[in-house]
Amino acid sequence: MIKPKHILSLQDFTEDELEDLLTFAAQLKIERSNIDRNKLLVGKTIAMIFSKASTRTRVSFQAGIYELGGNSLFLDHNDLQLGRGESMSDTAKVLNRYIHAVVIRTHKHESLVEYAQHSTIPVINALTDKFHPCQLLADLLTIKVNSGRLEGIKVAYLGDGASNMAYSWAVAAKLAGIELRIGAPSRFQPDLSFTESLSGKGVVIVTDDPHQAVKDVDYIYTDVWVSMGFESEVEEREKLLMPYQVNNQIVKSASSGVKIMHCLPAKRGQEITSDVLDGPRSIIWDEAENRLHVQKAVLAKLVAD
Ligand code: CP
Ligand code: NVA
Secondary structure: OOOOOOEOOHHHOOHHHHHHHHHHHHHHHHOOOOOOOOOOOOOOEEEEEEOOOOOHHHHHHHHHHHHOOOEEEEEEHHHOHHHHOOOHHHHHHHHOOOOOEEEEEOOOHHHHHHHHHOOOOOEEEOOOOOOOHHHHHHHHHHHHHHHOOOOOOEEEEEOOOOOHHHHHHHHHHHHHOOEEEEEOOHHHOOOHHHHHHOOOOOEEEEEOOHHHHHOOOOEEEEOOOOOOOOHHHHHHHHHHHHHHOEOHHHHHOOOOOOEEEEOOOOOEOOOEOHHHHOOOOEOHHHHHHHHHHHHHHHHHHHHOO
């Protein structure tokens, strides 16, 4: 079986590939208004299999595929035979025969890996319990556009430090030469055996002191305290994570030029207050827009002839 290029996490990128992709995404962003350019997916069908809710990922992928001249098929997991127990591997073996790439949002990362092992077409992770690489590509593009570079940038990640976003950030920071400070209580800190196993020139620091985490950073990042699939832990999470809320007080502990990021959706009043989310330091809406540009770049690189 020919192994296609998959994007299951940012560990699937070299530093040069990341740089190249972000440059291409920035170009697509500039050229977006020219609708006749970059029709790179004509004749290609991309399926999107989702077993969890989505606004940004779903809509930006579908709009992006359309803009590149391709055909997107949105497939709710429960509308497929997957919902009745057909395996990921059998689904992959069939879809291989029809389409050119597949974008998957699912619960267990292992299910995505199982699919990819049987896929002869590119598989793109649209979020699992472990990683959300497409979000990180948008985050890195947003920082690059704002700061003009990635290397040497300092980012504080506050909140659930063991979430798919925190792990994705750890991979990205190491790859891109960023200093990442994860501020989280011990119960929600990342597995150090994973963060220490990562290669790259960045640094990942873990602390339970949110003020220490944000000191002198260029960006403060947060995500929901209760990720999809963890709803039964809501009370414990709200209690333990409140000191890590991104509010005006924590923003004052950071550098005067600090910018605020959030992958969205946000729970206003929990991980972030509305005045910070909507305030002058927030670059959250640009960050959301950049999902479109990076995903178009990913699809063009993986699927175009
Ligand atoms: N950030 C993100 O992936 O948003 P959705 O869950 O709305 O796709
Ligand atoms: N950590 C969040 C990210 C949502 C985009 C979740 O998995 O629900």
